[in-house]
Amino acid sequence: MKKYGALSDKELYSLTKHGDEAAFSELVSRHESFSFGVAFSVLHNSEDAADAVQDAFFRLWRAAGKYRGECEIRTWLYTLTKTAALDILRSRSAHAVISTDELSETGAEPEDPSPTPEEEAGRQELIREVRAAINALPDAQREVIVMRELHGMSYIEIANATGSDIGTVKSRLSRARAALAEILKRSLGENFLP
Amino acid sequence: MKKYSCDEIKALLCEYSDGETDAETARDIEQHLDGCPECRAELELCLKAKSASAAAVGQDNIPSPPADLHERIMSAVHKDASAKKRQAARRWRNIAAAAAVLTLFVGIGAFVFMMGPMKSGNSSFDGLAGIAGEAAPPSGCKPGEDGNAQDEDAAFRPENNDLAADVPCSDKPSASDSEDKYGELFRTYGAGYDRALIIPITAGSYDAAASLAASLGAKFDGLAFAVPYTKDAEDTVLSWSGGDVFDPVVYGGDDGELCIIVYVEK
Numbered sequence: 001m002k003k004y005g006a007l008s009d010k011e012l013y014s015l016t017k018h019g020d021e022a023a024f025s026e027l028v029s030r031h032e033s034f035s036f037g038v039a040f041s042v043l044h045n046s047e048d049a050a051d052a053v054q055d056a057f058f059r060l061w062r063a064a065g066k067y068r069g070e071c072e073i074r075t076w077l078y079t080l081t082k083t084a085a086l087d088i089l090r091s092r093s094a095h096a097v098i099s100t101d102e103l104s105e106t107g108a109e110p111e112d113p114s115p116t117p118e119e120e121a122g123r124q125e126l127i128r129e130v131r132a133a134i135n136a137l138p139d140a141q142r143e144v145i146v147m148r149e150l151h152g153m154s155y156i157e158i159a160n161a162t163g164s165d166i167g168t169v170k171s172r173l174s175r176a177r178a179a180l181a182e183i184l185k186r187s188l189g190e191n192f193l194p
Numbered sequence: 195m196k197k198y199s200c201d202e203i204k205a206l207l208c209e210y211s212d213g214e215t216d217a218e219t220a221r222d223i224e225q226h227l228d229g230c231p232e233c234r235a236e237l238e239l240c241l242k243a244k245s246a247s248a249a250a251v252g253q254d255n256i257p258s259p260p261a262d263l264h265e266r267i268m269s270a271v272h273k274d275a276s277a278k279k280r281q282a283a284r285r286w287r288n289i290a291a292a293a294a295v296l297t298l299f300v301g302i303g304a305f306v307f308m309m310g311p312m313k314s315g316n317s318s319f320d321g322l323a324g325i326a327g328e329a330a331p332p333s334g335c336k337p338g339e340d341g342n343a344q345d346e347d348a349a350f351r352p353e354n355n356d357l358a359a360d361v362p363c364s365d366k367p368s369a370s371d372s373e374d375k376y377g378e379l380f381r382t383y384g385a386g387y388d389r390a391l392i393i394p395i396t397a398g399s400y401d402a403a404a405s406l407a408a409s410l411g412a413k414f415d416g417l418a419f420a421v422p423y424t425k426d427a428e429d430t431v432l433s434w435s436g437g438d439v440f441d442p443v444v445y446g447g448d449d450g451e452l453c454i455i456v457y458v459e460k
Binding site: 025036037040041046054126130131170174177 | 208209214240242243244246247248249250251256257258259260263266268270271275
């Protein structure tokens with residue numbers, strides 16, 4: 001019995017090229033949540049996001065024969081998922097924009113299990129301010145912030161997914177965070193962390 | 195240990211807080227921070243901005259995928275894999291049926307042409323007739339017999355059977371042409387096959403040649419395609435054959451003389 005858990009993504013995908021469904025199943029297990037997060041951040045609906053994820057993985061399965069080992073599987077999956085999600089979004093005549101406006105209608109769950117009403121209101125205000133600040137960023141900077149903070153992608157993964165080099169990714173993240181820090185300092189003062 | 199200026203440290207703080215600096219650089223940064231309150235304050239600001247960003251982009255609000263999502267994905271994958279296998283089986287059945295018709299006409303035509311000087315017991319025609327009737331392998335080898343794969347391969351080689359002696363093949367293309375024309379095919383498709391059955395034959399069309407090979411391929415549970423035959427091409431294909439499976443792509447010869455290469459499953 002093959003030990004799929006010990007194999008790298010590329011090794012699993014090589015086995016997939018030869019029709020090994022169990023190897024592909026291991027890939028799905030590893031990256032299902034990541035792919036779902038990417039889709040949900042675009043679609044904000046679980047069932048639609050699931051459809052996009054299913055479509056993305058099916059395309060990944062179908063493309064196994066053409067894989068030349070040049071990119072990481074997760075990076076490729078990010079692109080496939082985002083494309084599938086945007087296709088669903090477009091089919092509903094919605095705007096295909098990377099935005100945090102519609103994320104988290106209810107706001108993040110408070111980490112403190114028993115905040116006071118004033119503390120919770122302050123936290124929600126902060127989140128709204130930061131969200132507005134992120135939306136005010138240039139597209140390229142906003143994109144890398146979302147990929148890093150929401151999807152937990154590494155610098156290399158972000159670089160490959162956006163077609164940039166790592167230096168550019170670092171620069172955009174750094175500028176984005178510096179811009180956010182300035183905006184927040186102006187809006188809320190120095191102590192703006194909940 | 196490298197000593198950084200405050201400006202250099204501030205430029206690295208974002209990367210450091212993301213855990214993206216190498217271990218040595220991280221140690222150098224920490225060494226600097228230990229003795230620099232200004233840079234420590236800058237790091238604190240960076241961490242605050244990160245934390246606020248994470249909260250704002252809804253890090254805590256991505257729900258878990260539906261419980262049946264994995265099953266849905268693998269169900270679609272399995273259906274696709276099964277459909278491909280059925281498609282391949284259907285293709286072989288169609289080609290095998292055409293091969294039976296072809297072989298009958300080839301046998302009759304050759305018999306009429308060779309009526310006078312035809313050798314008795316010509317194994318090439320017997321072999322063809324045998325193939326038409328029973329999809330049997332060339333004389334000298336039966337599939338499934340005990341004996342190692344090497345012996346079976348030797349029996350199939352053109353120089354080791356009458357079929358090759360009686361049916362010359364074109365000497366085109368050259369080995370370098372093989373590399374160009376067939377290399378991409380061989381490298382593109384899947385795996386699982388390692389033996390080659392090479393049957394040189396003169397046929398009126400590549401469809402006929404492919405059909406004949408397909409009937410043999412079906413017999414050995416293999417796949418086949420038609421290519422112009424040369425000894426170099428045979429050697430090249432055999433050297434590439436380890437683990438490659440091919441769709442029955444039909445590749446026409448220039449002057450009607452074609453040979454068949456069948457890949458037989460391990």
